[in-house]
Amino acid sequence: MDVFVCAGCGAELTAPVSRVALPDHTHFGAWEQLHPPLMEPATYAVDPLPSGAPWRSWGEAGEDLAARQGVHAPAYHVSFAARGRIVIAPGDSRGTALIPEKCAGYCMGIDGRDGPNLACERCGSAVATRMDDCGLWQAVWLEPEAVRRLPSGLPAVTTPDWDELDLASYAVPPVEPDGSWSRRWEAAVPVALAHLVVACDARAVALPGPLAELLGGAVAGYLPAGPPALTVGLAGPGAPALRTGPDLLLVPRHPVTGEPWRPPHGTAAVVPLDIGVWAHLVLPAETSPLPASGRLPEGVLRDDYPLPLRPRSPFVPHPGAFSHTLVRLPAIRRPSLRTYYDRYSGP
Known part of the structure; x- marks a missing residue:
């Protein structure tokens, strides 16, 4: 298992976590509804493509640059965030504090529109983005340039066949x-x-x-x-x-x-x-409401x-x-x- 630490000061920012696949529903939630955490406890996933702010329109980015960002046909907007962002369950976050001026959202929480909104408590560096607004699966996204992955010292979780x-x-x-x-x-x-x-x-x-x-x-x-x-x-x-x-x-x-x-x-x-x-x-x-074998006792209604x-x-x-x-x-x-x-x- 791994832990993620602040790239600036080395403070631990997560509990021990093990990598799993990025869920298919990561970026798709129901509008104006609160959602549970995206990730299971003690797990993390990595998004290989850019996601989140800053954004550019397809016309502004152009076809070739958009393709380099992973968008290969006209879309409403193209993300220019970092690749390789790491997502964990909010409960696995450690040693961070919200940056109040970057906590804007739609109506029920924080949507990450202002970029990283969690700072390392030890050194103050912006390291992650908490997202929990309506229509979003609750998650903490660690910025790949702001953190480092280290062994936790716990045994590795084997990948099942x-x-x-x-x-x-x-x-x-x-x-x-x-x-x-x-x-x-x-x-x-x-x-x-x-x-x-x-x-x-x-x-x-x-x-x-x-x-x-x-x-x-x-x-x-x-x-x-x-x-x-x-x-x-x-x-x-x-x-x-x-x-x-x-x-x-x-x-x-x-x-x-x-x-x-x-x-x-x-x-x-x-x-x-x-x-x-x-x-x-x-x-x-x-x-079937009937027992797999035998029968219900006489006079018993299930x-x-x-x-x-x-x-x-x-x-x-x-x-x-x-x-x-x-x-x-x-x-x-x-x-x-x-x-x-x-x-x-x-x-």
Whole structure:
């Protein structure tokens, strides 16, 4: 495990943390709603692309400079923040204090619009940005030039193989207890759809059954229109074997490495999907209130069986997750994909 220290004075700024994959929903939250922490305790992730202030418009940056910043097609704005920013849970932050004049936000908290707003308590250097306003996952973003990573002295956390993962523990239900759709699903599904559009080269596809049944109507507007030219299947560790070979495979991203699962055989292209969403779609769920064996005693009525949660409204993918992801995939420069993107106007 690692700790991050101030690059100026060496003071410890985090608890011991272990690196995991950057969540798909990192930059996509529900407007005017408070969110829980983005990261699990004792973990950190690194964003390889610039994110956050300062911003420039696409026209101001120009196509070539925008591409160097990781934006490969026209977008509303382009980030010129540092690459490699490190995100941790707020509870893992140590030895920092807010910079009051840099704590602006929209209405419920701090959104980081003024740049780093946390200073090292020992030397006063600006080292990180706390973000917790509405529509943002609560997080502390360490600035890569202001901190150094050091061994914590604790044993390293081993990276599990695919067959060592407890997939059921990663599954995320699509519906929250209050009947609203999962914020993670709202972000992760359009992120995967952006990768799917690139993998199918903007050709029409047929979604796999579980995904089509649950979200087919809501996501249809993101995919190219027309009779399906390609088939998509759900595949991965623990998934039921596919009877026929689909053209594309919707597979989980490893929760630690972020790499997509790869089939041992075959040449089908893979499309990464948040492991929490993937696991819910693939793993069987209990659907019967009856005992697995035997029967209830005579005269006993079971009233504690939870009925499946039903959403109170139609599924609406996060409005910015699809286009934000699509313009950051270099393949969007291909003529067929750029034509699709120029015509795309949202679902």
